[in-house]
Amino acid sequence: MTDIAAIAKLIEPEAKALGFDLVRVAMFGGRSDPTLQIMAERPDTRQLDLSDCETLSRRVSEILDEADPIEEAYRLEVSSPGIDRPLTRPQDYKDWAGFDARIRLAEPLNGRKQFDCRLNGLEDGIVTVYDDRVGEIAIPFGQIASAKLLLTDALIKATAPLSIEGADKISQEG
Known part of the structure; x- marks a missing residue:
């Protein structure tokens, strides 16, 4: 391995x-x-x-x-x-706050393992997001299996000329 x-x-x-x-x-x-x-x-x-x-x-x-x-x-x-980059480092959740992401968890949180949400940031190892269905969610960084930004008009505009x-x-x- x-x-x-x-x-x-x-x-x-x-x-x-x-x-x-x-x-x-x-x-x-x-x-x-x-x-x-x-x-x-x-x-x-x-x-x-x-x-x-x-x-x-x-x-x-x-x-x-x-x-x-x-x-x-x-x-x-x-x-x-x-543009629809993976979010792999704690700093990514601060840098891309305000943008939409898909986050998959290693273990379910509130009965769910995936969230399509807006990133609010990261503080003290906790990623905060806003999900339209359930509101604000606090996710321990260590529970995130994978995450990536979602391609949206706002992201395209913010990353131009990328x-x-x-x-x-x-x-x-x-």
Whole structure:
């Protein structure tokens, strides 16, 4: 089993040295065609362009080739998070307060595991959201299995001139 946390620790200093923040490091696909996905962003623009993806991909490839933390062959995908970005870090819930998101929980809260809601923010490890059906909800950050922004007119307007075509990516075999 691939240790994603160890891989993230290995590549984060390289991303930082290039001026990027890691958004997500994940492994997708089965044993026959695994993909290591690295999402990163420039703190000032909240995205990467194709040149940034190429630069980070080359740097990360060198580090991964040297450390060899993944036993099987894999594909490396480096991308920008795009507009309907995943929310993976506590700061994301502060930065994107006021926008709509889909949050999936590890365990049910008030009988539900998914909320389409408006983000209100995060304080002391608690994400607060507003759901039209039940009102304000407090969700412990640690209970969130996955979350992403929902593509809305307000989000498109707020992120202009960011591309609405989604993440630029570069893939290569590893």
